[in-house]
Amino acid sequence: MSNPFRPVLESLAKQRGVQASLIVSESDGLIVDASLRFGQDGDRVAALAASLFRKARLSAGAARLGDVAFFQLDAERGRICAVGGRSDLVLMVVAEPNANVGLIRVELLKALDMLA
Amino acid sequence: MADDIRRWSDELARDPGSLVFLRLGEELRRQGQPDVAMKIALRGLERHPNHADAHDLLARIAIDLSDLSRAALEWKTVLQLDPSHVGALKGLGFVSYQHGRFEEAERYLQQAAALGAGDSVAVALNTVRRSGEISSSVVDAQVQSDSRWLFADLLTDEQQTAILVDENGYVLGGVYLDAEGRDLAQEIGAQLSGISDEAVRATRHLDIGVWRSMTFETDVASIAMAPTAYSSVVVVAVSRATPLGLLRRLLDRCGARAAEWLRDGAMR
Numbered sequence: 001m002s003n004p005f006r007p008v009l010e011s012l013a014k015q016r017g018v019q020a021s022l023i024v025s026e027s028d029g030l031i032v033d034a035s036l037r038f039g040q041d042g043d044r045v046a047a048l049a050a051s052l053f054r055k056a057r058l059s060a061g062a063a064r065l066g067d068v069a070f071f072q073l074d075a076e077r078g079r080i081c082a083v084g085g086r087s088d089l090v091l092m093v094v095a096e097p098n099a100n101v102g103l104i105r106v107e108l109l110k111a112l113d114m115l116a
Numbered sequence: 117m118a119d120d121i122r123r124w125s126d127e128l129a130r131d132p133g134s135l136v137f138l139r140l141g142e143e144l145r146r147q148g149q150p151d152v153a154m155k156i157a158l159r160g161l162e163r164h165p166n167h168a169d170a171h172d173l174l175a176r177i178a179i180d181l182s183d184l185s186r187a188a189l190e191w192k193t194v195l196q197l198d199p200s201h202v203g204a205l206k207g208l209g210f211v212s213y214q215h216g217r218f219e220e221a222e223r224y225l226q227q228a229a230a231l232g233a234g235d236s237v238a239v240a241l242n243t244v245r246r247s248g249e250i251s252s253s254v255v256d257a258q259v260q261s262d263s264r265w266l267f268a269d270l271l272t273d274e275q276q277t278a279i280l281v282d283e284n285g286y287v288l289g290g291v292y293l294d295a296e297g298r299d300l301a302q303e304i305g306a307q308l309s310g311i312s313d314e315a316v317r318a319t320r321h322l323d324i325g326v327w328r329s330m331t332f333e334t335d336v337a338s339i340a341m342a343p344t345a346y347s348s349v350v351v352v353a354v355s356r357a358t359p360l361g362l363l364r365r366l367l368d369r370c371g372a373r374a375a376e377w378l379r380d381g382a383m384r
Binding site: 044045048049051052055056059060062063064065066067068069070071072073074075076077078079080094105 | 300303304307308310311314315317318319321322323324325326327328329330331332333334335336337339353360
């Protein structure tokens with residue numbers, strides 16, 4: 001069965017420093033589709049990142065800042081970038097600290113329409 | 117003077133295209149009739165829209181009417197028409213000074229002085245320089261007595277705002293002003309502090325080390341947060357038009373300021 005998300009995930013996976021790209025249901029944290037490196041625990045990444053995005057979205061909404069379109073978390077040894085807000089689906093990327101966030105952001109925002 | 121006004125009024129009635137409206141408008145302004153002077157100046161400008169002195173007159177009348185924005189606009193028009201117009205440079209120096217933009221005021225006045233504006237500008241320059249020094253010390257003193265000023269000198273445009281929130285979501289410093297100028301710091305702080313708990317949890321489980329910053333773009337703003345000393349978090353918000361790289365630099369500066377302030381507080 002063809003998967004409409006596959007080309008987007010593969011395109012993201014080609015970006016330098018990208019370790020995983022996933023499409024996740026924000027409400028339950030379950031993976032819809034993913035491109036993961038061997039040995040990665042996709043379910044855990046999906047659940048945690050979806051929870052983080054949901055929390056950011058709800059907090060921003062409660063603070064009357066509107067919907068969150070792009071989200072980025074930087075940590076010592078990695079980064080998480082995500083886009084969503086058009087539906088229950090969140091497109092996210094886990095990347096190394098030296099990954100080019102600017103490019104990843106552009107690719108994520110380009111793919112945002114697909115999630116609607 | 118009443119004779120002059122009558123004579124110039126007659127002259128203008130005979131020849132509506134005459135430049136005598138400049139003298140008439142100025143005299144009416146000096147005699148405390150800014151509304152009448154404004155009508156004369158506007159009528160003159162209809163016939164002479166590119167006359168620098170006509171815009172200068174309008175700016176000075178606007179000052180009398182306490183309309184600083186209009187005055188600045190007119191003086192900027194004057195400088196477009198005549199970049200060496202000393203009156204406009206002095207005027208813009210005055211407006212900048214009134215707005216507390218002392219460096220800008222100094223720049224305008226220095227240009228005026230270089231064009232030979234005279235002693236009055238030298239005196240004004242001294243005043244502006246003294247005010248700039250006083251202003252810095254006032255901000256320092258205000259930060260010590262009111263932590264809402266903590267980031268005041270780091271925020272360079274009115275759409276930038278920053279707050280420092282403790283681990284329980286209570287605001288320690290800064291203000292968060294909405295478009296209507298209301299301070300929403302407590303509300304925003306309480307809502308956003310919960311995200312940092314979630315970040316700690318996610319980074320721990322994903323084994324990617326301590327979180328360093330979060331950025332999110334919403335419909336109305338771009339927001340960045342970073343942990344700082346004593347488990348507190350700095351939150352910076354800018355308009356969506358601001359590049360994310362600039363937001364990041366602002367976050368770093370506010371983070372450093374917050375850490376310094378928290379450490380100084382702990383030492384006292």
